[in-house]
Amino acid sequence: MEVVEQNQTIDLTADKDGGVLKTIIKQGIDLNKHxxxxxxxxxxxxxxxxxxxxxxxxxxxxxxxxxxxxxxxxxxxxxxx
The missing domain is CATH 3.10.50.40 (Chitinase A; domain 3)
Incomplete structure (x- = not known):
């Protein structure tokens, strides 16, 4: 799983066309727990x-x-x- 920092946006599509973007607005309470x-x-x-x-x-x-x-x-x- 790719780690995404708070407020960083990453492109999740295979061809990186911006079709699906992910942004972590607020991190969870325990960053070591998934x-x-x-x-x-x-x-x-x-x-x-x-x-x-x-x-x-x-x-x-x-x-x-x-x-x-x-x-x-x-x-x-x-x-x-």
């Missing part, structure tokens, strides 16, 4: 159209993070990144 299979995680995200920058989804605007259990097949492929 979620494991079966753990419940809460993820905030913003979905935008790359070509226009138009926002189509924003979990923060709804004040409702995406919640899932890791390793149980409940996560969209994009959320696994």
């Amino acid at each position: 979620p494991r299979k079966g753990d419940t995680v809460f993820i905030h995200y913003t979905g935008t159209i790359k070509s226009t920058g138009k926002k189509f989804d924003d979990s923060r605007a709804r004040d409702q993070p995406f919640c899932c259990s890791l390793g149980r097949g409940h996560v969209l492929e994009l959320a696994k990144i």
Whole structure:
């Protein structure tokens, strides 16, 4: 797993075209601990159209993070990144 510093944005796409970007806004409490299979995680995200920058989804605007259990097949492929 690539380590991402707070407020650093990295391109997660194979061809580095900016299709999927990841930014850590706030680090977790214990940086030496990572979620494991079966753990419940809460993820905030913003979905935008790359070509226009138009926002189509924003979990923060709804004040409702995406919640899932890791390793149980409940996560969209994009959320696994």
